[in-house]
Amino acid sequence: TDADAAVQSAQRAFASGAWSGLRPAERERILLRLADLLEAHAEELAQLETLNQGKSIQLARAIEVGGSIEFVRYMAGWATKITGETMEVSIPAPPGARFTAFTRREPIGVAVGIVPWNFPLMIAVWKLVPALAAGCSVVLKPASETPLTALRLAELVQQAGVPPGVVNVVTGPGASVGQALAGHPLVGKVSFTGSTEVGKTVGHAALDNMTRLGLELGGKNPMLVLADADIERAAEGALLGAFLNQGQVCAAASRLYVHRSKFQALTEALAEAIAGMRLGPGLDLNARVNPLVSQRQQQAVCRLLERSRAQGARA
Numbered sequence: 001t002d003a004d005a006a007v008q009s010a011q012r013a014f015a016s017g018a019w020s021g022l023r024p025a026e027r028e029r030i031l032l033r034l035a036d037l038l039e040a041h042a043e044e045l046a047q048l049e050t051l052n053q054g055k056s057i058q059l060a061r062a063i064e065v066g067g068s069i070e071f072v073r074y075m076a077g078w079a080t081k082i083t084g085e086t087m088e089v090s091i092p093a094p095p096g097a098r099f100t101a102f103t104r105r106e107p108i109g110v111a112v113g114i115v116p117w118n119f120p121l122m123i124a125v126w127k128l129v130p131a132l133a134a135g136c137s138v139v140l141k142p143a144s145e146t147p148l149t150a151l152r153l154a155e156l157v158q159q160a161g162v163p164p165g166v167v168n169v170v171t172g173p174g175a176s177v178g179q180a181l182a183g184h185p186l187v188g189k190v191s192f193t194g195s196t197e198v199g200k201t202v203g204h205a206a207l208d209n210m211t212r213l214g215l216e217l218g219g220k221n222p223m224l225v226l227a228d229a230d231i232e233r234a235a236e237g238a239l240l241g242a243f244l245n246q247g248q249v250c251a252a253a254s255r256l257y258v259h260r261s262k263f264q265a266l267t268e269a270l271a272e273a274i275a276g277m278r279l280g281p282g283l284d285l286n287a288r289v290n291p292l293v294s295q296r297q298q299q300a301v302c303r304l305l306e307r308s309r310a311q312g313a314r315a
């Protein structure tokens, strides 16, 4: 019911032209105001994210909030730079006819953004702001574990001057709320970031309505250490790649391929650095390893460790 109400609200706001009908420069100005508001509330948003998600406050400040502010400013500039093309088309009939064709980019309507729990504010902003710059209305669904910054973002969006109904946030479980949004016939585009498994479900739901679809799914990315690598720097890079946000990163360097000549030295450098990493809450500036997002995730990671041990790994 909430998902449907949010889509209806977004659709009504879109049809009213209160946002979609603004001159692009007016949309740009409001989005730049949103960036200023995010900046003014940066510390509050960073702490909210850390308390909700568990991540390091330094990461929350730099990436989650700092990155979001830069991104909003960049995307605000696109509102005035969306163009089409004109072309002379060589259709040979009727004889002697000349044709000029043009493309014109128009907002799709209601865009749905389904957001994972690893970078809740930043990925919400990635989905929200390009759609707003283009003149679309938006329904955001944060992950059920991490709804708080998306809700605060919605308040700031309102304060920036985006008209009521244009931006909607629906919290709740993915299987009900997310599924209802992905399969809603009034939705023009679904943008999903999350696991490959859920991405397939979302894709099917969207396809049934021929809804446009964007999927950003899971990764399993290798880091390569070549024969001429500097061991100290390679170890630093590998640590960052594997442990940033406790490894809860789609682009994490979760596999290491090391040149035979460097294998022993890098293994020792990594083992030493990892042994020195301190555990602690996200607000503790000296902690290098912070809590995982949920107990469910913690248990999933423990199961992976057990499986690795059973297969002969040494910790």
Ligand code: NAD
Residues within 6 Å of the ligand: 114, 115, 116, 117, 118, 119, 141, 142, 143, 144, 172, 173, 174, 175, 176, 177, 178, 179, 180, 182, 193, 194, 195, 196, 198, 199, 201, 202, 216, 217, 218, 219, 249, 250, 251
């Ligand atoms: P998830 O797939 O469990 O959840 C993502 C979102 O989808 C959440 O909001 C969830 O509530 C919702 N959802 C769950 N079931 C749904 C359904 N049936 N229909 C619609 N929505 C549903 O993913 P997660 O555990 O939150 O995120 C971790 C995953 O995201 C990892 O696989 C990671 O690699 C990936 N990820 C990818 C990128 C990228 O850019 N490629 C970025 C961040 C995270």
